[in-house]
Amino acid sequence: MIIFCLKLLLAHILGDFVFQSKALVRERKENIAYLFLHVGIHALLLVLCFLSDLYDNWPVILFVSCSHLLIDSLKIWWERKFPYKPFHIFVVDQVLHLATIAAVAIHQYGLSVEWLDGLLSEKNLLYLLTLLLTVCVSPILLRVFFSRWKQENELEGKPASSLTDAGLLIGIMERLLIVLFIQLGFLSGIGFLLAAKSIFRFGDLTNARDTKFTEYILLGTLASFVIGVAIGFGLKLALRYTT
Structure with a gap:
């Protein structure tokens, strides 16, 4: 489960912080093609992270990619509606992404009583x-x-x-x-x-x-x-x- 979560987190960090330029952030607000490009980069990174067991994890890649598209679309809408609260929007956006990763991990491996006790x-x-x-x-x-x-x-x-x-x-x-x-x-x-x-x-x-x-x-x-x-x-x- 830890390796699974680390792969998802690695793909998220690379896609959202390393391979997302300021120009891409700016352009995706005006042109939906750049938003799809951003999500496509995420999907590619997920494929690379799960390349060794791609057949078993393709539903995870599809779900996380679609969730990322939905969350980032909401973020763009929030940025237009509340342009004076960029930090709050950023925090909510990242929390939703991390919650998605946690939900996928729990769905894949379950939530044991021992883990909850810990x-x-x-x-x-x-x-x-x-x-x-x-x-x-x-x-x-x-x-x-x-x-x-x-x-x-x-x-x-x-x-x-x-x-x-x-x-x-x-x-x-x-x-x-x-x-x-x-x-x-x-x-x-x-x-x-x-x-x-x-x-x-x-x-x-x-x-x-x-x-x-x-x-x-x-x-x-x-x-x-x-x-x-x-x-x-x-x-x-x-x-x-x-x-």
């Missing part, structure tokens, strides 16, 4: 819980924590000079890195991360000449790091007591 093991559930705490819960916790000062409302009147939701994404990524560093035992990496962020923020704090804004930035940074460290060591402690 997927829902204590360690995997802890990793999932950690991910949710870091990505979903901690931003809400920080927003509630800072609501007492309403500093965000005070800053709304100032000219927008930052990317939309950039601070949110930076905070999530830094907490993910902190959790990763703790699991690897690379605690000095946390200090490096804090130093790097301080250096990049130094210009903002110097130019701001605003005590409240400076305190807001410092509190946000320290609170984010405290949450990341707490989640990281919490995961490490929990993993120690799992069977």
Whole structure:
């Protein structure tokens, strides 16, 4: 099953990222022939990947190719309808492709109870819980924590000079890195991360000449790091007591 999935993934990555030029991406939105060319490349790659057992896997190649055509057609429609959300469309597109591969693999080999037990093991559930705490819960916790000062409302009147939701994404990524560093035992990496962020923020704090804004930035940074460290060591402690 693993080899089967790897072949499907290899064909997908080669077709969607290696052998798909920017010109092809651009032209297939306007000319359906380029879309069929793209799907044809995928089909050819699948044939090459399953060349040794092509007779047994031709239905898989046909199904995956047709699914790819359908998903990419939907993607083109979404891009026309929501041109301002390219990242979201890209993620949905790739999730659908990967879901197709997973569905084909499950259809071919079935879904054993042992595999499900392994997927829902204590360690995997802890990793999932950690991910949710870091990505979903901690931003809400920080927003509630800072609501007492309403500093965000005070800053709304100032000219927008930052990317939309950039601070949110930076905070999530830094907490993910902190959790990763703790699991690897690379605690000095946390200090490096804090130093790097301080250096990049130094210009903002110097130019701001605003005590409240400076305190807001410092509190946000320290609170984010405290949450990341707490989640990281919490995961490490929990993993120690799992069977």
